[in-house]
Amino acid sequence: MEIIAAKRELQGTGASRRLRHAGKVPGIVYGATAAPVQIELDHNTLYHALRKESFHASVLTLNVDGAKESVLLRDTQWHPFKQQVLHIDFQRVDKTHKIHVKVPLHFLNEETAPGVKTGGGKVSHVVTEVDVTCLPGNLPEFIAVDMGAMEIGHSIHANDLTLPEGVELVVHIQHENPAVAAITLPKGMKSDEAAPEAPAAPAA
Missing domain, CATH: 2.170.120.20 (Ribosomal protein L25, C-terminal domain)
Known part of the structure; x- marks a missing residue:
């Protein structure tokens, strides 16, 4: 699964807020021997990807301005009550390391x-x-x-x-x-409990 992202030049709370208003999600990719890179992603595309189980437990291909690398999803921050992704973290993976x-x-x-x-x-x-x-x-x-x-x-x-x-x-x-x-066993039942029999009809 490939995720498209772009490098994020402006940082800080104000810049992140403007990104979110523009339908983007700020994020970061870190790990391995390369320096951490601040990135931005399209919110709606990311939101739908996060609904897929495989997105959370697969090695993903992160495409940052055309440069591709293998990553894992490591953390996602959500708005307290809106269905809005506030920030996302990816970690680079090395194919030779567990x-x-x-x-x-x-x-x-x-x-x-x-x-x-x-x-x-x-x-x-x-x-x-x-x-x-x-x-x-x-x-x-x-x-x-x-x-x-x-x-x-x-x-x-x-x-x-x-x-x-x-x-x-x-x-x-x-x-x-x-x-x-x-x-x-459901509550109230015993392992050897048989279904209760219906009471006998009274004699005529």
Whole structure:
């Protein structure tokens, strides 16, 4: 995915305010061995790109006045109550160095899981993204979480995930091994509770 930007010569609060009034978003690209560069981007184009999940977990091509480089989205500042992007940060990536990125989880086969289909359980997504490290070329857009075999009362933990080749959980996630999804009983039910029988009709 390519993002078009231009170098931003004027800086400061007043200059940023004028940019926003003109439908632009101030930003910065930093990292690697090059100096940070102040940039500006078209607000509407950026706003629609930010609505795509892949924009947040992909190596992007940033085109600044025709010069292209590989970057990751690192931070976005939003207006407190308007759907307006106030500032955006990109970090340069080196294809030979591992990156640390949050990757979204896609939960599959929830409806056919025994704990849901026959057990009446409720699916709980404990987390919706996970921290991984990998080379930029191995970065997945998402990690699949197959819940198809899960019974009621069971959960899937981070170390249970099937990761693409070259992708690893960050060390503290491996050690903590948090739950990412579970199938639980709805409130008020017990695991061996049968559906209540209708009362017998009174004798005539």
